[in-house]
Amino acid sequence: xxxxxxxxxxxxxxxxxxxxxxxxxxxxxxxxxxxxxxxxxxxxxxxxxxxxxxxxxxxxxxxxxxxxxxxxxxxxxxxxxxxxxxxxxxxxxxxxxxxxxxxxxxxxxxxxxxxxxxxxxxxxxxxxxxxxxxxxxxxxxxxxxxxxxxxxxxxxxxxxxxxxxxxxxxxxxxxxxxxxxxxxxxxxxxxxxxxxxxxxxxxxxxxxxxxxxxxxxxxxxxxxxxxxxxxxxxxxxxxxxxxxxxxxxxx
Amino acid sequence: xxxxxxxxxxxxxxxxxxxxxxxxxxxxxxxxxxxxxxxxxxxxxxxxxxxxxxxxxxxxxxxxxxxxxxxxxxxxxxxxxxxxxxxxxxxxxxxxxxxxxxxxxxxxxxxxxxxxxxxxxxxxxxxxxxxxxxxxxxxxxxxxxxxxxxxxxxxxxxxxxxxxxxxxxxxxxxxxxxxxxxxxxxxxxxxxxxxxxxxxxxxxxxxxxxxxxxxxxxxxxxxxxxxxxxxxxxxxxxxxxxxxxxxxxxxxxxx
Numbered sequence: 001x002x003x004x005x006x007x008x009x010x011x012x013x014x015x016x017x018x019x020x021x022x023x024x025x026x027x028x029x030x031x032x033x034x035x036x037x038x039x040x041x042x043x044x045x046x047x048x049x050x051x052x053x054x055x056x057x058x059x060x061x062x063x064x065x066x067x068x069x070x071x072x073x074x075x076x077x078x079x080x081x082x083x084x085x086x087x088x089x090x091x092x093x094x095x096x097x098x099x100x101x102x103x104x105x106x107x108x109x110x111x112x113x114x115x116x117x118x119x120x121x122x123x124x125x126x127x128x129x130x131x132x133x134x135x136x137x138x139x140x141x142x143x144x145x146x147x148x149x150x151x152x153x154x155x156x157x158x159x160x161x162x163x164x165x166x167x168x169x170x171x172x173x174x175x176x177x178x179x180x181x182x183x184x185x186x187x188x189x190x191x192x193x194x195x196x197x198x199x200x201x202x203x204x205x206x207x208x209x210x211x212x213x214x215x216x217x218x219x220x221x222x223x224x225x226x227x228x229x230x231x232x233x234x235x236x237x238x239x240x241x242x243x244x245x246x247x248x249x250x251x
Numbered sequence: 252x253x254x255x256x257x258x259x260x261x262x263x264x265x266x267x268x269x270x271x272x273x274x275x276x277x278x279x280x281x282x283x284x285x286x287x288x289x290x291x292x293x294x295x296x297x298x299x300x301x302x303x304x305x306x307x308x309x310x311x312x313x314x315x316x317x318x319x320x321x322x323x324x325x326x327x328x329x330x331x332x333x334x335x336x337x338x339x340x341x342x343x344x345x346x347x348x349x350x351x352x353x354x355x356x357x358x359x360x361x362x363x364x365x366x367x368x369x370x371x372x373x374x375x376x377x378x379x380x381x382x383x384x385x386x387x388x389x390x391x392x393x394x395x396x397x398x399x400x401x402x403x404x405x406x407x408x409x410x411x412x413x414x415x416x417x418x419x420x421x422x423x424x425x426x427x428x429x430x431x432x433x434x435x436x437x438x439x440x441x442x443x444x445x446x447x448x449x450x451x452x453x454x455x456x457x458x459x460x461x462x463x464x465x466x467x468x469x470x471x472x473x474x475x476x477x478x479x480x481x482x483x484x485x486x487x488x489x490x491x492x493x494x495x496x497x498x499x500x501x502x503x504x505x506x
Contacts, residue, residue, distance in 0.1 A: 002324045029314050067262045069328040070276035077315045078272045078279075078307075126312060129282060130305045132295040217302050225306045 007072035015059040019052065022076055026051050029080050036228045038088040047087060054083045088226065117238075120222070120229075124239040127221045134214075137194075141211040143174075144186050146237050148244055150174040159197040166193045183208055263294050270297065270304045278304075279311045280326055289332045407485030408504070411461050414488045417500040432503045439505075444476040446491060446499065454491045454498060461486040 010018040030047050033039055039047050058079065066075055131138050136158035143150055155162055155170055162170075173181070173189050184204065191204045202210075215233065222231040222239075263274040270278065278298065281287045287295070298304050418434060431445040432438050444456060456476050458467040466487070467478060482505040491499040 004324060004327060032314060065271070066273060069262060070273050070280050071324075071326065074279050074311070074315055075273055075276040078276045078311050081311055081314055082272065123309070123313070126282065126309060127305070129287065130298055130308060132287065132299050134299050217305075220302065221305055221309055225310065 004071050004073070008068060011063060011066065011072065015063065016056070019055050019059075022073070023048075023052070025073065025076060026055075026080055029077065029084060033084050033088070036224070036226075038084065038226060039091065043091070047084075050087060051080060051083050055079065085226075120231075120235075121239055121242050123222060124218075124236075124243060127218055128243070130221075138214055140190075141207075141214065142240055143244070144190065145183070145211055145215060146240055147177075147179050147181075148240070149176055149178070159193065162193070162197070166196070169193075187211075263291060264297075269301060270294070270307070275304070275307050275311055277328060278308045279315060281329060282308070282312060283315075284326065284329065286326075286329045286333065289329055289336070404484065407461065407483060409461055410486065411459075411463050411488065414459065414461075414463060414490075414500060414502070417490070417497065418488070418502050430499060430501055432501070434502050435504065437504045437506055440479075440481070442478045442482075442503070444478065444489060446474050448474065448491075448498065451493050451498065454493050457490050457492065459488045459490070461488070463488075 007018060007021075010021070027048055030039065030044060030051065034041050034044060034047075062079065066072065128135065128138070140150070140154055140158045142148075143154060150170060152167070152171070155167055159166075169189070170193065174186070178186070187204045187208045191202060191207045194200075194207055195202055215236065219231050219233070219236060222236070223229040263270060263277070265271040265274070274294065278287070278290065278294065281290055298308065429445070429447045432442065444458075446454075448454070453470055453472040454474075455468060455470045457465055458478060459465055466482075467480070469476060484504075484506045486502060486504055488500060488502050490497060490501070
């Protein structure tokens with residue numbers, strides 16, 4: 001019998017024992033939110049007690065709503081997180097992350113710049129993995145926005161049926177350095193090809209706005225909810241450069 | 252017992268049209284084992300467009316990233332979907348393989364049958380044109396020359412439609428009189444044609460091949476005629492005429 005199967009049996013037969021079993025998970029999550037600034041460190045035990053009390057009240061709801069499709073431990077973490085967010089709203093206590101004047105992402109509570117950047121790069125990759133159908137188009141538009149040269153693979157991943165003429169045209173414009181080309185010119189070239197791929201009649205402005213909206217969405221996701229980071233388009237470029245050239249940050 | 256619903260969206264979405272708590276948990280599980288593609292299409296499409304759900308998933312993922320011990324266990328939902336998909340592909344591949352083998356076998360049999368038919372066909376079209384009547388059957392041959400010879404021989408025995416009708420009509424209409432050779436008689440080297448007819452002083456005898464080629468024609472006052480020229484095996488006709496009147500048409504064989 002797997003651990004997950006034991007958890008499911010406990011949820012039905014002895015949910016209080018299950019809550020006790022997962023006390024360590026509750027403590028780990030609360031510690032992370034203290035580090036993130038949602039709670040004060042001195043309120044740790046109170047927060048853990050509050051969350052445990054809430055969990056005991058939620059047992060009937062958990063028993064009726066959990067249907068075994070996910071791992072119980074993951075489902076439990078979602079429940080605890082939601083309780084923490086509500087508790088945070090109740091307490092409204094934050095610890096702001098100090099920032100260097102140059103806008104870097106150093107968190108003084110961690111003290112290890114390289115680890116932090118690697119964590120952010122990993123977080124950025126996770127964000128990209130949440131985009132399923134839109135991902136090829138998003139990656140192409142991110143490259144265009146940050147003037148990163150396009151490759152054949154970029155174009156065919158986004159538009160598998162791209163004609164030779166369109167391919168050659170895109171590579172001629174964006175296959176090499178195009179730093180001096182402005183956004184409007186870029187999207188004037190890309191939009192007709194995009195419309196052929198999507199069988200739509202998007203305007204140049206609509207495509208540019210879509211790209212901007214996705215960049216801002218990525219920034220909000222990077223910064224977290226509640227916000228714990230202060231990413232901007234410049235720091236995003238670092239992460240994007242790292243994504244497309246994984247060894248860049250090691251130089 | 253918990254009921255696991257495969258490949259449905261039931262239980263993935265809450266009342267607010269966003270993912271439910273279990274929906275978020277499942278998405279996080281899928282991300283951690285790189286099996287997001289196994290999730291229901293509606294879930295993927297919703298998360299694709301929904302920033303709120305992306306944020307929830309991201310936060311839960313960051314909370315659970317230290318818990319790697321559970322990844323060794325089979326996932327209750329994702330493993331089942333993966334196995335189901337693999338089984339479907341396996342069945343599909345098997346069906347495709349059977350179909351392909353069937354087509355290949357069909358092609359091979361067709362080609363094989365075509366080769367056999369080609370071998371049994373006559374060597375050239377001119378030989379087949381020598382065969383007149385449908386009643387003459389093709390004789391299977393061992394080689395091309397034998398086939399040609401047999402076809403030619405058989406052709407010599409084919410009936411002439413015009414003369415055949417005259418044979419039957421005249422013999423029916425006329426009063427009986429003795430003739431030799433009788434119809435369908437097989438004759439050998441020399442042929443003595445004889446007849447006995449009243450009220451006719453002279454007749455014209457004509458000997459024809461089955462192709463209606465005139466081999467001999469003579470006007471006689473007597474009632475017999477000796478034909479001593481060598482005839483090839485085959486069917487032949489002879490007729491007796493008095494002026495423009497056809498008196499008799501007969502047929503015989505030479506073998």
